[in-house]
Amino acid sequence: MRGWLLAVCLVVAGQVAAQEYFGDARPDAPELAARGSLQVGVRTLVTEHKDQLDLLHASAEQPNPRYTRKLTLEVWYPAQLAAGQKEHTVYTDVLGAGPNDPKRPNTPFQFNGRAARDAAPAPATAGTRYPLVILSHGYPGSRLQMSYLTENLASKGYVVVAIDHLESTRADKANFASTLLNRRLDDLFVLNTVAAWAKPGSGNFLAGVVDADNAALIGYSMGGYGALNTVGAGVSATxxxxVPGGALAINQQGNPQYEAARDPRIKAVVAFAPWGGANKIWDAAGLAGVRTPTLFISGDQDDVAGYKDGVVKLFEGTIHADRYLLTYVGGRHNSAPNPPSPAHWSNPDDFQSYSEPVWDSRRINNINQHFVTAFLGIQLKRQPLQAYLELPPLQADGTVKEDPGLWKGFPKRAALGLEWRHLPAQ
Structure with a gap:
């Protein structure tokens, strides 16, 4: 009898999982987590960054080998659906810790998405093109690991381009030095690539649709490192x-080539659990180079990027940027990704690579949708959403008094476990 009940439960669980869409709002979701009014399309594109330093094959005998970095992109955008076309797709991602790990072998898995594959783009209204959001994953990670947020933003009038960073995904994870060097270079290359696609007559489906001059970067973990490095946080001499051979000097604070590459098209940064603050990646002068408004999001128990010696250090050190810090009390490093898929449950390490031990991932997803919507709406669309970010400051004991009347957009009693800080640019 017990075995029969277990079998029934497994069948029901499988049916529920098959119908689940990450990012759907829980009943207690804050107001701005709700999906927007636009339909969403999604396409997979591939681009090639030629003549790049092949750091993994550099040696004393051959210090400057070159190669082409093939970058797979997932693009979400406002869409016009054809008759009978539905906002449904199935994404295929990879489990594991990287190639050649017998304890966590690379294994494909699938999950649902609320987007219509290869749908026609919706023309921008009133001649205004959709702002661009570029998303950069962790190490290792993938372009698909934050689909709850990418789909949500596209439904609100953004074109979102998520990068599979070569040598940094679960499918092709390689030496960490490649990730340190290439995140900023990949981000800027994708920005330039989308800008070329956006031009009328380019032949790309984004021609006349996306505004690459009005862009934001969203980065998780090493993606957060890369985003900060892209907008002015030059790395330290340490x-x-x-990185062998001095290759990382191209991203170093004080390097004239680096300083000249600051791109004014990037108007905002969202940094989820950005790595580097606890690892002497930046000194004070490097962090002071950031002048782009930034939203930091972290758990106060982050044992990968660090919290007080990591994310808080970055938040406090980016003194020339208007910045916010959202903290999940009791949260660790997984403040950004989708919830674990059913496939993750077969291996504790795979499960823990997406899950949080205390927080429900779906609740985190909804809160992220809410605050990112407000922040990017202000920075990229000039929407009157500032009240959603004017939250009570930390009190003397480092906590926020629970008062639902002070947390605009949150249901009664639903702000528990969150802390909020704001520091204006100096």
Whole structure:
């Protein structure tokens, strides 16, 4: 009898999982987590960044080998669906810790998405093109690991381009030095690529649709590192020594080539659990180079990026940027990804690579949708959403008094476990 009940439960659980869409709002979701009014399309594109330093094959005998970095992109956008076309797709991602790990072998898995594959783009209204959001995953990670957020933003009038960073995904994870070097270079290359696609007559489906001059970066973990490095946080001399042959000097604070590459098209950054603050990646001068408004999001028990010696250090050190810090009390490093799929449950390490031990991932997803919607709406669309970010400051004991009347957009009693800080640019 017990075995029969277990079998029934497994069948029901499988049916529920098959119908689940990550990012759907829980009943207690904050107001701005709700999906927008636009239909969403999704396409997979591939682009090639030619003549790049092949760091993994550099040697004393051949210090400057070159190769082409093939980058797979997932693009979400406002869409016009054809008759009978539905906002449904199935994404295929990879479990594991990287190639050649027998304890966690690379294994494909699938999950549902609320987007219509290869749908026609919706023309921008009133001649205004959709702002661009570029998303950068962790190490290792993938372009698909935050689909709850990418789909949500596309439904609100953004074109979202998520990158599979070569040598940094679960499918092709390689030496960490490649990730340190290439995140900023990949981000800027994708920005330039989308800008070319956006031009009328380019032949790309985004021609006349996306506004690459009005862009934001969203980065998780090493993606957060790359985003900050892209907008002015030049790495320290100590960090430059982490990469053989002095290659990381191209991303170093004080390097004229680096300083000249600051891109004014990037108007905002969202940094989820950004790595580097606890690892001497930046000194004070490097962090002071950031002038782009930034929303930091972290758990106060983050044991990968660090919290007080990591994310808080970055938040406090980016003194020339208007910045916010959302903290999940009791949260660890997984403040950004989708919930674990059913496939993750077969291996504790795979499960823990997406899950949080205390927080429900779906609740985190909804809260992220809410605050990112407000922040990007202000920075990229000039929407009157500032009240959603004017939350009570920390009190003397480092906590926020629970008062639902002070947390605009949150249901009664639903702000528990969150802390909020704001520091204006100096």
């Amino acid at each position: 960090a430059a020594a982490y």
